[in-house]
Amino acid sequence: MSPQTSSEVRSDKEATVALAPRSGWLARLKSVQAPWAWSFAGAVLVWLAIALIFGFSIATNVAQTALVYGVFMVLVGLGQMLVITSGVGNIDLSVPSTIALAGVVSMHVMNGLNGQIVLGFAAVLGVGIAVGLANYALIRLLRIPPIIATLSSSFIIQSLAITQGRQLPPPPAALGAFAAGRLAQIPYIALAAFVLSLALALLLHRSIYGRRLSAIGQNSRAAWLAGVDVHWTRCIAYVLSSVIAAVTALLLAAVSGGASLDMGVEYMLISIAVVVIGGTLVTGGKPTIVGVWGASMFLFLTNAVLNAVGADSGVRSVVYGLLIIVVTVAAGGKALR
Amino acid sequence: MTFAITQARLRALLPAISLVAVLVPILCLQPATMSYFGSSLLLNLAVPIVLATLAQLAIITVNDLDLSIGPFVSLVACIGATLLVKQPWLGVLALVGCVLAYAAVGALIELRQIPSIVVTLGLAFVWSGLAIVLLPSPGGTSPEWLGTAMNYQTPWIAAPIVWSALIAVLGHLLLMRTSAGVRIRGAGGNPRAMRRFGWSLVRSKATLYGIAGLFGVLSGLSLLGLTTSADANLALRYTLLSIAAVILGGGEFAGGRVSVIGAVLGAITLTLAASFLAFLNISSDWQVGMQGAILIVVLSLRVMLQRGDHQ
Numbered sequence: 001m002s003p004q005t006s007s008e009v010r011s012d013k014e015a016t017v018a019l020a021p022r023s024g025w026l027a028r029l030k031s032v033q034a035p036w037a038w039s040f041a042g043a044v045l046v047w048l049a050i051a052l053i054f055g056f057s058i059a060t061n062v063a064q065t066a067l068v069y070g071v072f073m074v075l076v077g078l079g080q081m082l083v084i085t086s087g088v089g090n091i092d093l094s095v096p097s098t099i100a101l102a103g104v105v106s107m108h109v110m111n112g113l114n115g116q117i118v119l120g121f122a123a124v125l126g127v128g129i130a131v132g133l134a135n136y137a138l139i140r141l142l143r144i145p146p147i148i149a150t151l152s153s154s155f156i157i158q159s160l161a162i163t164q165g166r167q168l169p170p171p172p173a174a175l176g177a178f179a180a181g182r183l184a185q186i187p188y189i190a191l192a193a194f195v196l197s198l199a200l201a202l203l204l205h206r207s208i209y210g211r212r213l214s215a216i217g218q219n220s221r222a223a224w225l226a227g228v229d230v231h232w233t234r235c236i237a238y239v240l241s242s243v244i245a246a247v248t249a250l251l252l253a254a255v256s257g258g259a260s261l262d263m264g265v266e267y268m269l270i271s272i273a274v275v276v277i278g279g280t281l282v283t284g285g286k287p288t289i290v291g292v293w294g295a296s297m298f299l300f301l302t303n304a305v306l307n308a309v310g311a312d313s314g315v316r317s318v319v320y321g322l323l324i325i326v327v328t329v330a331a332g333g334k335a336l337r
Numbered sequence: 338m339t340f341a342i343t344q345a346r347l348r349a350l351l352p353a354i355s356l357v358a359v360l361v362p363i364l365c366l367q368p369a370t371m372s373y374f375g376s377s378l379l380l381n382l383a384v385p386i387v388l389a390t391l392a393q394l395a396i397i398t399v400n401d402l403d404l405s406i407g408p409f410v411s412l413v414a415c416i417g418a419t420l421l422v423k424q425p426w427l428g429v430l431a432l433v434g435c436v437l438a439y440a441a442v443g444a445l446i447e448l449r450q451i452p453s454i455v456v457t458l459g460l461a462f463v464w465s466g467l468a469i470v471l472l473p474s475p476g477g478t479s480p481e482w483l484g485t486a487m488n489y490q491t492p493w494i495a496a497p498i499v500w501s502a503l504i505a506v507l508g509h510l511l512l513m514r515t516s517a518g519v520r521i522r523g524a525g526g527n528p529r530a531m532r533r534f535g536w537s538l539v540r541s542k543a544t545l546y547g548i549a550g551l552f553g554v555l556s557g558l559s560l561l562g563l564t565t566s567a568d569a570n571l572a573l574r575y576t577l578l579s580i581a582a583v584i585l586g587g588g589e590f591a592g593g594r595v596s597v598i599g600a601v602l603g604a605i606t607l608t609l610a611a612s613f614l615a616f617l618n619i620s621s622d623w624q625v626g627m628q629g630a631i632l633i634v635v636l637s638l639r640v641m642l643q644r645g646d647h648q
Binding site: 089091138142143144145147148149151152153154155156158159160162163269272273276282283312313314315316317318319320321322323324325328329331 | 402445449451452454455456458459460461462463464465466467468469470471473569577580581584590622623624625626627628629630632633636637640
């Protein structure tokens with residue numbers, strides 16, 4: 001897959017920079033830069049632990065659930081990954097409120113009718129694009145730091161969602177059927193997320209836009225001097241993030257049988273957590289889609305284990321936090337500066 | 338020296354200007370707020386916010402950002418409402434441990450050169466998790482001495498104003514006028530130069546994070562003294578409020594450029610903005626949205642002045 005090719009390119013570069021590449025498999029292992037592998041290994045280990053302790057059938061069940069509910073973490077994580085890749089300090093904190101607004105608006109537009117699902121999807125896209133553009137307008141035109149700009153805008157979006165959030169019709173039956181449907185044991189939702197990931201992988205690693213996004217993330221001034229339209233490139237990242245969050249809202253509403261105003265709340269911190277644990281460079285310029293999947297599955301499975309052993313939400317939160325810190329500390333950041 | 342109104346001078350005055358811009362409409366709507374009792378009511382909740390803002394300011398001084406201050410203040414309030422009442426020694430020990438943990442995180446961030454946003458994000462999970470473990474449902478009681486301290490009546494001017502002014506002046510003197518303050522700001526302004534000069538960046542960062550933890554503890558305790566009971570979600574919004582207040586007060590995300598007095602004014606402005614909305618009788622649907630709008634308007638004002646400065 002494409003992340004591998006990029007890591008190969010990187011390790012070539014490493015070889016030229018490194019003092020004297022030692023022989024032996026350990027050195028070779030160290031020279032391969034695949035930050036996504038850690039989260040994946042973690043997910044597999046946790047799953048194996050579940051299979052060992054609770055038996056294979058329960059582990060299969062857990063994996064199936066992960067492919068539905070963990071996928072939402074993947075989706076919001078992918079959007080956040082694009083924004084974080086666009087350069088240091090860029091972050092989208094409006095994900096939860098975008099999910100709230102898009103869910104509410106789409107439920108109203110579809111009004112529970114199968115025939116209007118297309119309209120609902122269009123409305124969701126519209127909300128996503130509008131939120132993304134508004135966010136970037138605040139950042140660019142008013143020069144408000146992204147972290148504050150997206151949080152302030154999220155307040156306004158949340159208020160908008162509250163005004164629209166009364167007497168919501170349920171999602172159309174066909175949408176609900178899609179959310180519950182499976183193709184050869186794999187939920188449609190997971191397949192949809194997989195297709196989206198493939199499309200994003202193509203966009204990031206095989207298109208000019210992807211190169212530009214990485215370039216402005218690594219050094220926006222150099223990219224600007226090289227003729228990259230920094231603002232346009234970054235703007236698209238914000239729009240894509242909001243659009244993905246909005247589509248996630250539609251799926252969330254379909255799975256849970258209706259939209260609610262607080263259905264996105266937990267995804268603000270989680271979207272950032274999966275990006276970081278997955279191995280995407282927090283300072284920008286180096287995304288990894290596979291890592292987002294690995295980290296989402298890892299976090300979901302860890303959560304499942306903690307639930308199974310009876311840990312309450314406080315303990316789970318502490319474990320989450322320690323995981324994030326330990327992964328960041330272990331990854332280190334010497335190469336950044 | 339002429340007394341021309343330059344862009345730079347205007348920018349330094351901006352925190353004060355925005356405070357007046359919020360204060361005047363409030364006084365017009367509710368003249369009673371000018372009295373001793375009125376101002377004390379209006380600004381009561383400003384003290385914990387001011388303290389949390391200074392905690393954030395300490396971290397922004399070294400070009401970092403603390404996303405965990407809100408949950409941390411909540412945790413401190415929870416410790417205060419449970420351990421500090423039942424087993425005072427254990428409570429004090431826990432609070433000291435929290436401050437040391439903050440300092441350790443600061444050292445870790447510098448040692449491993451890792452982004453503060455992510456580490457403090459992880460910390461935010463840890464703090465709120467600990468708070469939930471400690472106090473699963475809202476409750477607890479404030480230690481008696483804390484309530485007495487927070488309800489202390491100062492003569493002439495309402496206590497919150499006196500405390501805020503005192504904190505602002507002290508903080509300003511320590512950070513801007515002492516050699517230790519200059520050294521610490523240097524760690525944010527030009528870390529490379531500081532390192533070549535032989536000052537330990539790890540020590541600077543650990544100190545500043547420790548100071549942030551200390552202010553976080555003070556903020557949590559003062560909040561507990563006001564509310565008299567705690568909750569794990571008590572102060573989550575302080576994270577955003579504190580960042581916005583520092584930026585509103587003229588601080589920058591990079592370069593160690595901060596202003597203590599400005600940040601305190603910014604924190605008071607944001608506290609007042611919330612009351613202002615309450616006075617306007619805005620429908621509860623839009624309360625949150627208007628806070629966002631006010632934040633955007635005030636911050637864009639500041640940026641416009643800055644843009645003029647560059648030309």
